[in-house]
Amino acid sequence: xxxxxxxxxxxxxxxxxxxxxxxxxxxxxxxxxxxxxxxxxxxxxxxxxxxxxxxxxxxxxxxxxxxxxxxxxxxxxxxxxxxxxxxxxxxxxxxxxxxxxxxxxxxxxxxxxxxxxxxxxxxxxxxxxxxxxxxxxxxxxxxxxxxxxxxxxxxxxxxxxxxxxxxxxxxxxxxxxxxxxxxxxxxxxxxxxxxxxxxxxxxxxxxxxxxxxxxxxxxxxxxxxxxxxxxxxxxxxxxxxxxxxxxxxxxxxxxxxxxxxxxxxxxxxxxxxxxxxxxxxxxxxxxxxxxxxxxxxxxxxxxxxxxxxxxxxxxxxxxxxxxxxxxxxxxxxxxxxxxxxxxxxxxxxxxxxxxxxxxxxxxxxxxxxxxxxxxxxxxxxxxxxxxxxxxxxxxxxxxxxxxxxxxxxxxxxxxxxxxxxxxxxxxxxxxxxxxxxxxxx
Amino acid sequence: xxxxxxxxxxxxxxxxxxxxxxxxxxxxxxxxxxxxxxxxxxxxxxxxxxxxxxxxxxxxxxxxxxxxxxxxxxxxxxxxxxxxxxxxxxxxxxxxxxxxxxxxxxxxxxxxxxxxxxxxxxxxxxxxxxxxxxxxxxxxxxxxxxxxxxxxxxxxxxxxxxxxxxxxxxxxxxxxxxxxxxxxxxxxxxxxxxxxxxxxxxxxxxxxxxxxxxxxxxxxxxxxxxxxxxxxxxxxxxxxxxxxxxxxxxxxxxxxxxxxxxxxxxxxxxxxxxxxxxxxxxxxxxxxxxxxxxxxxxxxxxxxxxxxxxxxxxxxxxxxxxxxxxxxxxxxxxxxxxxxxxxxxxxxxxxxxxxxxxxxxxxxxxxxxxxxxxxxxxxxxxxxxxxxxxxxxxxxxxxxxxxxxxxxxxxxxxxxxxxxxxxxxxxxxxxxxxxxxxxxx
Numbered sequence: 001x002x003x004x005x006x007x008x009x010x011x012x013x014x015x016x017x018x019x020x021x022x023x024x025x026x027x028x029x030x031x032x033x034x035x036x037x038x039x040x041x042x043x044x045x046x047x048x049x050x051x052x053x054x055x056x057x058x059x060x061x062x063x064x065x066x067x068x069x070x071x072x073x074x075x076x077x078x079x080x081x082x083x084x085x086x087x088x089x090x091x092x093x094x095x096x097x098x099x100x101x102x103x104x105x106x107x108x109x110x111x112x113x114x115x116x117x118x119x120x121x122x123x124x125x126x127x128x129x130x131x132x133x134x135x136x137x138x139x140x141x142x143x144x145x146x147x148x149x150x151x152x153x154x155x156x157x158x159x160x161x162x163x164x165x166x167x168x169x170x171x172x173x174x175x176x177x178x179x180x181x182x183x184x185x186x187x188x189x190x191x192x193x194x195x196x197x198x199x200x201x202x203x204x205x206x207x208x209x210x211x212x213x214x215x216x217x218x219x220x221x222x223x224x225x226x227x228x229x230x231x232x233x234x235x236x237x238x239x240x241x242x243x244x245x246x247x248x249x250x251x252x253x254x255x256x257x258x259x260x261x262x263x264x265x266x267x268x269x270x271x272x273x274x275x276x277x278x279x280x281x282x283x284x285x286x287x288x289x290x291x292x293x294x295x296x297x298x299x300x301x302x303x304x305x306x307x308x309x310x311x312x313x314x315x316x317x318x319x320x321x322x323x324x325x326x327x328x329x330x331x332x333x334x335x336x337x338x339x340x341x342x343x344x345x346x347x348x349x350x351x352x353x354x355x356x357x358x359x360x361x362x363x364x365x366x367x368x369x370x371x372x373x374x375x376x377x378x379x380x381x382x383x384x385x386x387x388x389x390x391x392x393x394x395x396x397x398x399x400x401x402x403x404x405x406x407x408x409x410x411x412x413x414x415x416x417x418x419x420x421x422x423x424x425x426x427x428x429x430x431x432x433x434x435x436x437x438x439x440x441x
Numbered sequence: 442x443x444x445x446x447x448x449x450x451x452x453x454x455x456x457x458x459x460x461x462x463x464x465x466x467x468x469x470x471x472x473x474x475x476x477x478x479x480x481x482x483x484x485x486x487x488x489x490x491x492x493x494x495x496x497x498x499x500x501x502x503x504x505x506x507x508x509x510x511x512x513x514x515x516x517x518x519x520x521x522x523x524x525x526x527x528x529x530x531x532x533x534x535x536x537x538x539x540x541x542x543x544x545x546x547x548x549x550x551x552x553x554x555x556x557x558x559x560x561x562x563x564x565x566x567x568x569x570x571x572x573x574x575x576x577x578x579x580x581x582x583x584x585x586x587x588x589x590x591x592x593x594x595x596x597x598x599x600x601x602x603x604x605x606x607x608x609x610x611x612x613x614x615x616x617x618x619x620x621x622x623x624x625x626x627x628x629x630x631x632x633x634x635x636x637x638x639x640x641x642x643x644x645x646x647x648x649x650x651x652x653x654x655x656x657x658x659x660x661x662x663x664x665x666x667x668x669x670x671x672x673x674x675x676x677x678x679x680x681x682x683x684x685x686x687x688x689x690x691x692x693x694x695x696x697x698x699x700x701x702x703x704x705x706x707x708x709x710x711x712x713x714x715x716x717x718x719x720x721x722x723x724x725x726x727x728x729x730x731x732x733x734x735x736x737x738x739x740x741x742x743x744x745x746x747x748x749x750x751x752x753x754x755x756x757x758x759x760x761x762x763x764x765x766x767x768x769x770x771x772x773x774x775x776x777x778x779x780x781x782x783x784x785x786x787x788x789x790x791x792x793x794x795x796x797x798x799x800x801x802x803x804x805x806x807x808x809x810x811x812x813x814x815x816x817x818x819x820x821x822x823x824x825x826x827x828x829x830x831x832x833x834x835x836x837x838x839x840x841x842x843x844x845x846x847x848x849x850x851x852x853x854x855x856x857x858x859x860x861x862x863x864x865x866x867x868x869x870x871x872x873x874x875x876x877x878x879x880x881x882x
Contacts, residue, residue: 003722004771006693010599028680030843048600048648048679072843104843105816129838132646145603152593158451159489162586164672166873167655170880182623185877198873205573207489214608214655231605238489239469252447281444330445375546394882397570402471402513402545432607432639436626439611441835
């Protein structure tokens, strides 16, 4: 019998080493690369966050030969820290002791020690358990983690309750298509293509709710901007005046997230040459106005009367940048016909929905809006769309027993990451992407 | 065209009203209950977090009759705040204006306005979109949200990166059984029964990772402690000395989470009469020692040589409480045969695994341990178990190219919530539980 106490206060290894100039440190890490300089070797160690340069002088330290130290070995090392302006973080560690904690059984299949691995996605993705060890890949996902953390932190500060909604459901929020089907103890079930219904239920209960959860779309797309499984950052809020409350909340959230990422991932952003957008206010145009601007300003004749095509998302963002120095633009009042049945129509023009998209550097990253809260209005809309209201009895229960005006949105975490970091393919912003041809690793 | 600014600083309605004694406030909420006192009515409003008592004096205010105000109406109200020690929060609002924002179309199917609804689960669960509006239900899930938030906050403070791993996978980490099968564009796929493999990949890349994600178990259990879809709080950490590092991290995390919940959910805990455990250190016993104690102390003859039965979890917790005044107890060194193939065996006795469970108030809430990091050791264990190593090539890639000693754990969020709040059935701790007979709402 013994008693387990909590762990000591955590200090990041890089920080600990940097603060120990002139004294001895012991730390653990993995050999990132070795460079033999004849008299000595540089042994660059990859620690839990960052790289630390060590020098191995002489032929042997405590029984371990210099020539035995190989890439991908896991070591515990001890040495004296000294300033070295040419090394990472301006310090290096002169090794005095080392021991081997783990060893590779084969040569690395990719050049992890190089600044750029230069791999195509077809080579990279199947080897992700290994390629994610590269500092540039790590940087992408540290930023992504910080976006999620920053999102949660802001939501908490605004009184939102953290929720988890089921991903196994009986039907899809957006209609029947594009659903992954599964066998649930003999009953057909589906993977949720959005937490929409449950978010609305919970806005009715908790007022303000947020979720970070998986979203499934069985779309037969194979593009640089679609994934079949992605992470949704969702929130839903009750007692709103209009969808503009939701948009203002998103503006504040994005501002806060960007500040969070800057604070927590300065090195990663620098490594990736990423520029964090300065957000003051976000320009907003109506869908029809957007089509007009594209025609007048860019001579673009739209072929899509109901939605924005990808090239239009690019043009609108160009406009927002030129006219308003903004990396973001809201587009509102989409044609109701192509927005979901739970979207509230504009009382001033019921052909338009009180719903919006947010575009960021040429790509849609959010869909949101005000939802119908009145029971009769929801039943009428189901009927007008010739949808079977009986299938939505759980959902319309929400409206039947009194519901506040409410609205919300969903953000694709991978898309936000991709646009923030200037990545070319959304698979670069998903650790283990699931697409039409990929289920592993 | 207009510009969208961020929302103003959020202040919780209850707080705003409490701070406005003597002055006028306007706020929105839903009528929680009305009590007619002949000359006036008490109108208790449910706001986004909490209840506020209002008084409606006279027969009419601005065209709205007192008799028209009904349960479940959504209102914007204005009134003067005065002290009233008998009301919630010690204040009440004397109404001077109100307007209707939303209305119910039917009488509530459950007594939301009562202190206890007194519903059986069979009545409660299908009506969850409505029953979650009850303050006591809300309290449960505000605490659950705070547990998740507190977990994330602690993990961040200890240098863990927030990860999201795929839930659609080709095979299960724990073996082939108990998997939900799905059709992935014509290919068979499964829902992940644990983020195990991906967590290990990512510990190799990021050193320390945490996830809050869905877990799927197609177990044909119908008990008060099993769900078929639940939320896992997972972490994995590299460069450890032993599983005791993982246990120490969990001890620190739980201590921090309990403090977080106390700070953020004081009213909810009081409403639910929940006692937050005081954690200083957690007693730890070996599996065989545990069996011995149960026999010696409680005269309990065990029928299970490989695991702890539910009644034994209760007995061990009783022992921990009596002997060590602890609501938690770690059990270590389980027989290797019944622990997963990635668990590291004890070099001093390879029949035992370096893995542990954490019990809390009579229930297992965590399984964790040290994992195998050496390639040969992992290949040998696969072979000893007559498992086909070829099926695990993606996984063993991890070990092949050098892996630090590492370990981690998974916690069931619903179980932790259930035990913390003293709930009798895990369905009480899941907003929309998925069990063998339940796919809705």
